[in-house]
Amino acid sequence: MRYQGCKTFVGIVMLAIGLSGCKSQVIQEVDRQPKGEQNVMEVAEPIEEIAITDKVEASHQVRIADYLEEKCKQVFANYYELLTFDIINYVEHEDNGQTEANFWYQILYKNYDKDPDTVGYIKEAKARGDKYYQQLYDEYLATKEMNFEFKAVIDQAGNIILYTDIDPTEQEEWEQVEIRNFILSD
DSSP: OOOHOOOOOOOOHHHHHHHHHHHHHHHHHHHHHHOOOOHHHHHHHHHHHHHHHHHHHHHHHHHHHHHHHHHHHHTTTOEEEEEEEEEEEEEEEEEEEEEEEEEEEEEEEOOOOOGGGGGGGHHHHHHTTTTHHHHHHHHSSSSSEEEEEEEEEEEOOOOOEEEEEOOOOOOOOEOOGGGGGSSOOO
């Protein structure tokens, strides 16, 4: 068993040396071509493949970001001024013809501008002489953040299905969710 790992290591090193040799050979072949002529396929093909891959991944992330921003505005804009929407640690992969993306979603928000002393719970705290009145007053005007852990699945029909991890431990238990589920109601 110990030697098997060594063989793998030697194989990887030999592959790396072989690939670096291939690279220099391609460069030499291009250098030998007459001036003004260039093998466009060798130069352009890898660049095209990289660009297409980046566009596909970016388009999924952009679609998910647009979807979440729209849904969050529909749900939270009645209560808060929404300042920014950010996707953090975005990781995407394909699974059975579906795109799955895991990420954190952060919204920066604040209460709509108005005098905090006109807000019911702050008005009551002031009237009672509550020692936390000033803190409540200051926090009302401060920028706050909402953080979510999501998995978005884009099915073969192009629908976005949103999941959140409901397991508070290190294990994962994904449950389908809608943004409106994050508003407490009677």
